[in-house]
Amino acid sequence: MPDIKLCGDNAAMIGAAAYNLYNDGQFADLTLNADPSLELPYAKSMLN
Numbered sequence: 001m002p003d004i005k006l007c008g009d010n011a012a013m014i015g016a017a018a019y020n021l022y023n024d025g026q027f028a029d030l031t032l033n034a035d036p037s038l039e040l041p042y043a044k045s046m047l048n
Contacts, residue, residue, distance in 0.1 A: 017040055
């Protein structure tokens with residue numbers, strides 16, 4: 001994971017998160033809605 005100062009591209013960050021969830025077999029159905037304040041549980045450990 002690059003330094004936080006290099007993580008400005010939202011599309012790349014969402015793609016990386018989606019890739020991890022996809023590899024874990026976690027999929028959403030068609031009722032999924034956007035949540036701009038969603039926290040990714042593993043992300044905080046990457047920032048330390």
